[in-house]
Amino acid sequence: MAYLDIEEMTTHIYEEDMDTISHGDDAAMMSAIDYAIGEVRGYLGKYDANRIFAARGKERNPILLLFVKDVAAWHFCNVCNAGVDIGMREKRYDRAIEWLKNNQNRKNPDLPAAPDNTDTHCPQCSADIAFGSNRKRDNHF
Template identity: 30%
Template sequence: MGTFLSKEDFDATVHRDILEAVTRRDEAVVEICTERAIAEMRCYLSGRYNCDAVFSATGTGRNQLVLMMLTDMAVYHLFCIHNPAKLSQMRKDRYERAVEWLKAVRRGDISVDGLPSAEKTPDQAKASSPYQMRSNPKRINHL
């Protein structure tokens, strides 16, 4: 499994025996769903934060809010494998809440304390600035 999310992190979200029953004790399935959740989260966070630094953290160096949202997303993907028609409403709600939170982070409505900012070139910073200066082309009114 990846270094950011460990199997023990799932204990706060789902009981281990339920997780093992859903995955049929296949560690590869857990790893695949975790990597998919990380990839999905990177899509939202990469514009504002340095995702390589965020997801390379281990132990207590990990951001707990990102960890919670990522765990909810990974568990949702794991439970969708088992029987999507009988997926718990709580799992759907927690996944949707995580996605809404990520959208708000991407828009800039929410800032995540402790995450390293993305390093941007001056051109990228200028292009992503909320302020733009423009003018009409210069006209020649007399000869």
């Protein structure tokens, strides 16, 4: 069982519409699900994405699962939008991406944090690098 199965997508797209779009070939929907997981994973840099997407059943975060389905439905409907309200799909896709972007910079208590990548040889060193400079000065005589 994968993180998201084709049968679970019926909450977002009717089964008969999925059959019409895919012509009975499950590969199109599986590709859309894979694309969605890849896209969502890109927004989860501060979280343990391997652990998140290894979850099954009730272990999955319901909000994240909802947004993964929205992204997958958007990618799937790009093949052909027969029987699908493309405007609603686009709004739900945009909402999912907005939530993922907002979640990049704040702590979501329901998602596992990324493992600590500090170097064992240099405990005071951090994986993040901060840099900057003083503001520019203009001197006049």
